Amino acid sequence: MAQSDKRRSILSAAVGVFARNGFYNSKVADIAREAGVADGTIYLYFKNKEDLLIQVFLDTMDTVLFEQETALRGITDPIERLRSIVRVHFAVVESRPALAEVITVELRQSSRFMRSTDLKPFGRYLSLMAKTIEQGKNTGQFAPEIDSRRTARALFGVMDELALEWAMVPDRHGIGEASDAIINLFLNGLRVRP
Amino acid sequence: MAQSDKRRSILSAAVGVFARNGFYNSKVADIAREAGVADGTIYLYFKNKEDLLIQVFLDTMDTVLFEQETALRGITDPIERLRSIVRVHFAVVESRPALAEVITVELRQSSRFMRSTDLKPFGRYLSLMAKTIEQGKNTGQFAPEIDSRRTARALFGVMDELALEWAMVPDRHGIGEASDAIINLFLNGLRVRP
Numbered sequence: 577m578a579q580s581d582k583r584r585s586i587l588s589a590a591v592g593v594f595a596r597n598g599f600y601n602s603k604v605a606d607i608a609r610e611a612g613v614a615d616g617t618i619y620l621y622f623k624n625k626e627d628l629l630i631q632v633f634l635d636t637m638d639t640v641l642f643e644q645e646t647a648l649r650g651i652t653d654p655i656e657r658l659r660s661i662v663r664v665h666f667a668v669v670e671s672r673p674a675l676a677e678v679i680t681v682e683l684r685q686s687s688r689f690m691r692s693t694d695l696k697p698f699g700r701y702l703s704l705m706a707k708t709i710e711q712g713k714n715t716g717q718f719a720p721e722i723d724s725r726r727t728a729r730a731l732f733g734v735m736d737e738l739a740l741e742w743a744m745v746p747d748r749h750g751i752g753e754a755s756d757a758i759i760n761l762f763l764n765g766l767r768v769r770p
Numbered sequence: 771m772a773q774s775d776k777r778r779s780i781l782s783a784a785v786g787v788f789a790r791n792g793f794y795n796s797k798v799a800d801i802a803r804e805a806g807v808a809d810g811t812i813y814l815y816f817k818n819k820e821d822l823l824i825q826v827f828l829d830t831m832d833t834v835l836f837e838q839e840t841a842l843r844g845i846t847d848p849i850e851r852l853r854s855i856v857r858v859h860f861a862v863v864e865s866r867p868a869l870a871e872v873i874t875v876e877l878r879q880s881s882r883f884m885r886s887t888d889l890k891p892f893g894r895y896l897s898l899m900a901k902t903i904e905q906g907k908n909t910g911q912f913a914p915e916i917d918s919r920r921t922a923r924a925l926f927g928v929m930d931e932l933a934l935e936w937a938m939v940p941d942r943h944g945i946g947e948a949s950d951a952i953i954n955l956f957l958n959g960l961r962v963r964p
Contacts (some may be wrong), residue, residue, distance in 0.1 A: 600794060639954030665885025678818055713799050719958075723951055727933075730952050734924045743921060764913075 586611045587635055589626045595674035598681075620733050635696030644704060654712035659759055661705060662674050662735060666755040669739045680740040691766060707754050709716055709766065718766040725765070734758055777815050780805045782827060789868035792875075793823055801815045826872060831891030836863050838898060848906035851952055855899060856929060860949040863933045874934040897924050903960065912960040921960070928952055 579581050589611035593602045604625055607617045620626045647664050669676040705728035712718035738758065742751045783805035787796045798819055802809045841858050845851050863870040899922035906912035909946045932952065936945045 721951075722955065723948075725953060726948055726951065729931060729935060730928045730955070733927040733929075735927075737923060737927025737930060738920075754917075754920055757915075758921065761916065761924070761956075761959040763920060763959070764961070765955040765957070767958070 582613065582617070584603075586613065586618055587628070587632055590632055591675050591678050593634070594629065595677045599625070604628075605712060620726065630679070632675075634697055636675060636679060637701060640665070641700055641704070643668065644701075654715060654717060655763055657708045657711070658705070658731075658763065661730075662706065662755050662759045663752070665735050666739070666751050669742065670751050673743060676739055677743040680736060680743055702732060705731055712766065722750050722766060731762060734762065776949070778805065780807065780812055780815060781822070781826055784826055785869050785872050789824065789871045793819070793872075798822075801956055820909040823872070823950060824960050826869075828868060831895060834859070835891065835894055835898070837862065838870065838895075848903070848909060848911060850891055851902045851905070852899070852925075852957065856925075856949050856953045857946070859929050860933070861893050863936065864945050867937060870933055874930060874937055896926060899925055906960065916960060925956060928956065 586607065590607045592608050593610055597606070604618055604623065605615050607628065608618050611618075618628075622631060626736075644661060645662050647660050648657055651660055689738040702725070709718060709722060709724040709727055713720055713722060713724070735755075738751065738754055742754075784796075784801045787804055791800070795865055796819065798812055799809050801822065802812050805812075812822075817823060838855060838858050841854050845854055867899065897917070900918040903912060903916065903918040903921055905914060907914055907918070920932050929949075932945065932948055936948075
């Protein structure tokens with residue numbers, strides 16, 4: 577295996593093990609077994625179990641940001657751009673349930689992660705939303721008094737809570753349809769009152 | 771100390787220890803020391819560390835639900851009722867930051883908690899919001915196509931994310947003012963379009 581393939585297969589094994597056993601009860605040895613590598617190999621790529629969790633997050637954010645930016649190409653209307661962001665977010669959640677569970681549930685427990693002020697990819701994700709809201713204010717579609725950054729964070733909260741609910745419920749369907757209803761409500765709220 | 775006082779002082783010590791060290795790194799012995807009781811005493815009241823975390827949550831929800839219901843007495847307009855719910859939620863977060871941190875951050879990691887289908891107090895909290903939204907549909911103030919339960923969950927997501935952000939940022943102010951802006955946006959979204 578090439579180095580980058582090995583790294584990727586360890587990360588992918590980690591997602592499975594974390595989702596199945598929870599971060600707390602997962603062992604680096606279990607991840608090694610699932611990835612088909614020796615325990616020691618993991619430490620060539622990652623510092624420890626928490627580093628693995630953080631790298632899962634950083635890799636995921638890179639992929640999702642790339643998918644978001646690709647989907648946004650050619651969409652100029654801020655309302656349609658926000659709709660696209662929410663749809664892509666839920667599409668990622670729906671296509672990778674184990675990953676969604678690790679990100680929404682397990683990641684919150686990592687105090688090193690939660691306290692990090694260097695969460696660049698999460699910051700970029702919020703910025704993508706905040707800039708779109710700002711753009712809607714500039715075009716006069718959204719109310720001028722809206723705080724773009726805080727509203728982006730609120731929108732992330734809605735998406736994260738619905739993703740969490742979906743990841744926890746064994747009966748897994750309907751997150752796409754849910755997302756459309758919620759984004760309509762949110763967009764209504766942003767609009768300038770006539 | 772009376773039994774109920776002892777139980778309460780153990781729970782209060784647990785909140786402090788969990789907030790400081792994180793659930794993962796907290797030891798029952800630390801909680802016993804902080805509460806001024808012997809290690810064994812804790813096991814008279816609680817099964818284990820996870821049970822302590824869950825009891826912190828259940829006690830908090832009981833208190834918050836009582837505060838919510840008290841504040842709602844005499845308010846009939848559904849818009850004002852929703853506003854009151856958001857304000858009381860943030861007032862609790864603001865007045866008890868360690869508790870807010872334990873609830874938003876540490877609790878998510880408890881898989882026993884997250885998977886429990888018997889989360890009665892959380893269900894009651896969501897119901898309180900869902901019923902208020904339903905009431906607004908009945909009075910014709912909120913749009914008829916709104917899904918009350920899902921929207922209540924989305925509103926909870928907004929409150930939880932803003933509480934999380936606030937609990938994580940060392941510079942602790944402004945959550946009340948933030949809440950007013952966000953609830954206005956949310957209420958705009960719920961309203962019937964003219």
